[in-house]
Amino acid sequence: MLKILPALTLALILPAQADSCPEPAILDAAYTQTGLHGFNDGLLAVKKDGLWGFVNREGRLAIAARFEETQGFSEGKAAVKLNGLWGIIDSNGKILVQPRYQNARRYFSGLLPVSKNGKDYLALDHHGRETELPRWDVRPDTPLHKFHTEDFSKIGYKDHNGNIVVAALYERGVNHFSEGMAAVRKNGLWGFIDAEGNERIAPRYTLPQGQWDISFSNGLAKVALDGKIAFIDKQGCTSLQQK
Incomplete structure (x- = not known):
């Protein structure tokens, strides 16, 4: 018999208690935009007065805002x-x-894809x-795979053997796993399930403006709550929020 775990299993066992969460750090309202990739290497890209810099997890400025663009940190670069x-x-x-390339992507596996003089991308250490x-073979951590209902309106998850782990209860969206958690959507709001299919964080968040996905990075996920940017941990506690 297939074992289907109801989506609220863990939420009932280990609910996130708002009053048990520490006070979040505050992100200064002067930062008008944050990086799409969220925190990486403990740093978050922020935009102020049209230029990009980086803050730490406490919201304090770590690298002055002086860059026109950034791809965010990865592997310390x-x-x-x-x-x-x-x-x-x-x-x-x-x-x-030193800056000398026309285009750049994100630093990955010790290399930065760049291009110059209108030529194809090359790798830069x-x-x-x-x-x-190089031709990278990237295999992200995907403990469960999505499936959808016949009318494509809802999705659930199966394991590698095709067994249903999470019934098709959630609305369609980009729902890949990152750091053992996947964002799921219900009634237009986003929450998170773990690799066993348990609902760890009940759906209550929306997508930040200009963002098409929510995922964890460095233990934090960038979400929107009541129209403001927030970064939550895997217990659903807000670690850093917009002023």
Whole structure:
């Protein structure tokens, strides 16, 4: 017999108690935008007066806002744009590779995909050495796989053997797993389930403006609550919120 776990199982066992959560740190209202990738390497990209910098998990400025664009941190490095060109900085804001590239993607597996002189992308290490762009075989952690109802209106989850773990209760959306959790949507609001199909955080959030997905990174997920940006942990506690 297939074992179907009701979506509210864990929510009933381990409900997130708002009064048990510590007071969240405050994100200054002067930051008009935050990076789509959320926190990485303990840093969050923020925009102030048209330029990008980085704050830490307490909302304190760690790297001054002086960049025109950034791809956010990954593996302790971030691609940043200065004077119209891309280079690399470390988590202290030190420039490792001087900006000289027309385009850049996100730092990954020790390499930064960049392009210059209108040519195809090549790979750049943090010493500035250029090499051919490798063909990466990325296999994200996907403990459960989505399935949908016949009318495509709802989704559920199956394990690798095709057994239904979560009944088709949730609305369609981008629902991949990240750090053992997947965002799910019900009645237009977003919450999270774990890899066993238990609903860990009840749906109560909306998508931040300009964002098409919600996922955990560095233990925090970027959400919108009452129209304001917030970063929640895996217990549903708000760690950092917009002023």
